[in-house]
Amino acid sequence: MTIALSNMPWLETVVKIAKGENVGQNIQIILKTLGLPLAGILVFLMIWHAAASNINTSLGQFPGPADVVTQSKNLMNEHVTEREKAEAFYERQEKRNADRVAKDPDYVPKIRPYTGKPTYVDQIGTSLVTVLSGFFLASLIAVPLGIVIGLSSNLYSAFNPIIQIFKPVSPLAWLPLVTMVVSALYVTDDPMVPKSFVTSMITVMLCCLWPTVINTAVGVASISQDLKNVSQVLRLSYMTHVIKIVLPSSVPMMFTGLRLSLSIAWMVLIAAEMLAQNPGLGKFVWDEFQNGSSDSLGRIMVAVITIGLIGFLLDRIMLMIQRYVSWDKSATLR
Amino acid sequence: MNKMLEITGAGIEFNTPKGSFRALRDVNLKIQQGEFVSLIGHSGCGKSTVLNIVAGLLQATEGGVVLNGKEVNEPGPERAVVFQNHSLLPWLSAYENVELAVKQVFKGKKSKAEMKEWIEHNLGLVHMTHAMHKRPDEISGGMKQRVGIARALAMEPYVLLMDEPFGALDALTRAHLQDSLMEIQKDLNNTVIMITHDVDEAVLLSDRIVMMTNGPAATIGEILDVNLERPRNRLELADDPAYNHYRAAVLSFLYEKQKKVDSTTSSAPQANATKKPEPVAAPAIEPAQEPEKKIA
Numbered sequence: 001m002t003i004a005l006s007n008m009p010w011l012e013t014v015v016k017i018a019k020g021e022n023v024g025q026n027i028q029i030i031l032k033t034l035g036l037p038l039a040g041i042l043v044f045l046m047i048w049h050a051a052a053s054n055i056n057t058s059l060g061q062f063p064g065p066a067d068v069v070t071q072s073k074n075l076m077n078e079h080v081t082e083r084e085k086a087e088a089f090y091e092r093q094e095k096r097n098a099d100r101v102a103k104d105p106d107y108v109p110k111i112r113p114y115t116g117k118p119t120y121v122d123q124i125g126t127s128l129v130t131v132l133s134g135f136f137l138a139s140l141i142a143v144p145l146g147i148v149i150g151l152s153s154n155l156y157s158a159f160n161p162i163i164q165i166f167k168p169v170s171p172l173a174w175l176p177l178v179t180m181v182v183s184a185l186y187v188t189d190d191p192m193v194p195k196s197f198v199t200s201m202i203t204v205m206l207c208c209l210w211p212t213v214i215n216t217a218v219g220v221a222s223i224s225q226d227l228k229n230v231s232q233v234l235r236l237s238y239m240t241h242v243i244k245i246v247l248p249s250s251v252p253m254m255f256t257g258l259r260l261s262l263s264i265a266w267m268v269l270i271a272a273e274m275l276a277q278n279p280g281l282g283k284f285v286w287d288e289f290q291n292g293s294s295d296s297l298g299r300i301m302v303a304v305i306t307i308g309l310i311g312f313l314l315d316r317i318m319l320m321i322q323r324y325v326s327w328d329k330s331a332t333l334r
Numbered sequence: 335m336n337k338m339l340e341i342t343g344a345g346i347e348f349n350t351p352k353g354s355f356r357a358l359r360d361v362n363l364k365i366q367q368g369e370f371v372s373l374i375g376h377s378g379c380g381k382s383t384v385l386n387i388v389a390g391l392l393q394a395t396e397g398g399v400v401l402n403g404k405e406v407n408e409p410g411p412e413r414a415v416v417f418q419n420h421s422l423l424p425w426l427s428a429y430e431n432v433e434l435a436v437k438q439v440f441k442g443k444k445s446k447a448e449m450k451e452w453i454e455h456n457l458g459l460v461h462m463t464h465a466m467h468k469r470p471d472e473i474s475g476g477m478k479q480r481v482g483i484a485r486a487l488a489m490e491p492y493v494l495l496m497d498e499p500f501g502a503l504d505a506l507t508r509a510h511l512q513d514s515l516m517e518i519q520k521d522l523n524n525t526v527i528m529i530t531h532d533v534d535e536a537v538l539l540s541d542r543i544v545m546m547t548n549g550p551a552a553t554i555g556e557i558l559d560v561n562l563e564r565p566r567n568r569l570e571l572a573d574d575p576a577y578n579h580y581r582a583a584v585l586s587f588l589y590e591k592q593k594k595v596d597s598t599t600s601s602a603p604q605a606n607a608t609k610k611p612e613p614v615a616a617p618a619i620e621p622a623q624e625p626e627k628k629i630a
Contacts, residue, residue, distance in 0.1 A: 327425030
């Protein structure tokens with residue numbers, strides 16, 4: 001509860017007003033913490049609205065805030081309809097199977113999956129799964145690698161050029177290579193996950209490794225000499241040293257890296273999905289662009305805002321995890 | 335052969351970008367079991383370097399250290415160090431900080447219950463039982479240093495190495511901890527090497543005061559035997575002629591024989607001199623300490 005509250009300072013103040021503490025002062029605080037951001041958003045919406053009505057494209061007018069609202073409603077309705085269709089499909093199938101078993105007791109009923117197109121919500125889900133698995137895979141490699149090269153200045157010097165060279169590489173450059181390698185190596189008759197998923201995931205991983213590696217290494221390398229001396233005097237083994245001293249003291253830097261990585265992962269994912277045709281938000285944007293109906297721009301704008309919101313949310317979640325994991329609860333995290 | 339710690343011909347040279355720098359030369363010192371030795375000297379004279387060589391954190395370029403017949407060439411818990419700025423792990427409570435040391439040293443030798451008792455016993459020695467589950471950022475500087483001492487004592491070291499253990503504390507807290515340390519020393523009869531900047535601390539606590547010449551290439555200048563009866567009481571000693579004689583001996587070494595000439599530190603004795611004529615309410619300890627703290 002305290003964690004949730006500390007993310008939203010205005011909510012804390014509302015609680016205080018409800019309790020009757022410093023009502024006047026607290027209302028001022030609310031106006032500031034809640035009012036100013038709201039005013040900013042309002043001004044932005046007005047400018048957006050005014051600008052949008054002046055931009056005409058071959059697909060019609062540029063979508064303003066109102067179009068976005070309409071289109072997001074449409075997308076939700078499509079989702080609901082699609083779900084109803086799917087349910088109806090399964091119901092019909094079950095009924096048919098039951099009838100057939102009644103006639104012929106030897107018949108083993110088969111359930112065929114519904115093959116309707118993925119809805120907007122499905123696509124968000126796919127994107128989230130892809131980005132999280134790519135990010136998780138990257139962290140699994142980056143954190144230990146960062147610790148190992150942070151502990152040894154020789155290893156750091158050896159790895160540093162490689163990191164610096166691969167860090168700025170765009171996902172679009174990796175993608176063709178990854179696609180070919182995945183097609184060559186990931187060959188099964190009954191794939192657990194589709195190839196496009198694996199391709200996007202690996203591309204995300206390759207692009208979001210580096211901030212975590214670098215920040216973890218810097219965090220580990222900057223552990224105070226005093227603590228290293230303590231470890232030496234106690235003759236801690238390598239693993240105990242890492243667990244008891246290195247990990248806790250490098251947590252803040254590590255999380256700075258992880259958060260950078262996650263935001264890069266999310267950005268990269270959209271590009272990767274567009275090209276790999278992984279059924280996520282990137283593919284949605286691409287399909288709408290190819291579709292070219294008068295609604296398309298509005299729907300793409302919905303995707304833009306969704307991408308932004310989810311990116312923001314992912315960062316907040318990481319911040320919450322950092323607060324939970326970090327030993328120094330007094331440090332201000334932003 | 336009851337000499338337990340021998341530093342023989344120890345010297346050290348550091349490689350710097352400007353070429354090699356000789357910090358220490360020809361340090362010879364024999365310390366017996368249960369002896370309390372202070373190292374005193376101006377800043378940058380290599381006191382810490384000597385301590386770090388004994389601790390094994392630095393390797394002497396020539397000469398070396400033998401402890402109980404074994405050469406010292408790496409750090410280890412039998413030469414526990416109390417660091418100047420406590421060096422507690424900030425994410426562990428006082429108890430857990432000591433526990434880390436105890437688990438490491440007594441792994442397989444003590445049972446869980448024995449370890450717990452031993453940790454609590456050591457925290458009790460430094461009067462920290464009441465706050466043993468607090469983290470370093472929740473306790474005062476003096477308390478942190480107490481935990482640091484408890485951690486070192488809990489390793490049951492042959493030699494306790496203290497690097498300006500009370501340097502960062504205010505005068506009252508320092509006096510308090512000095513008394514605690516004397517008490518513990520009386521009970522456990524530890525061998526202690528302590529670095530200090532503080533003449534009164536050195537005379538009050540030590541059996542011998544090792545005075546170091548100024549660097550570079552510092553070495554031991556004089557060794558003063560302090561034959562004051564124990565237990566020592568700071569108030570009684572303040573008027574004791576023998577005590578004042580020892581103080582004067584150390585002061586004259588530091589400010590006459592080894593007077594610092596460079597600009598940053600030469601102001602220290604002057605500041606001391608200008609302070610003297612004023613009627614000072616504080617005990618005689620204070621004026622000698624103040625300029626020293628500035629140097630540090």
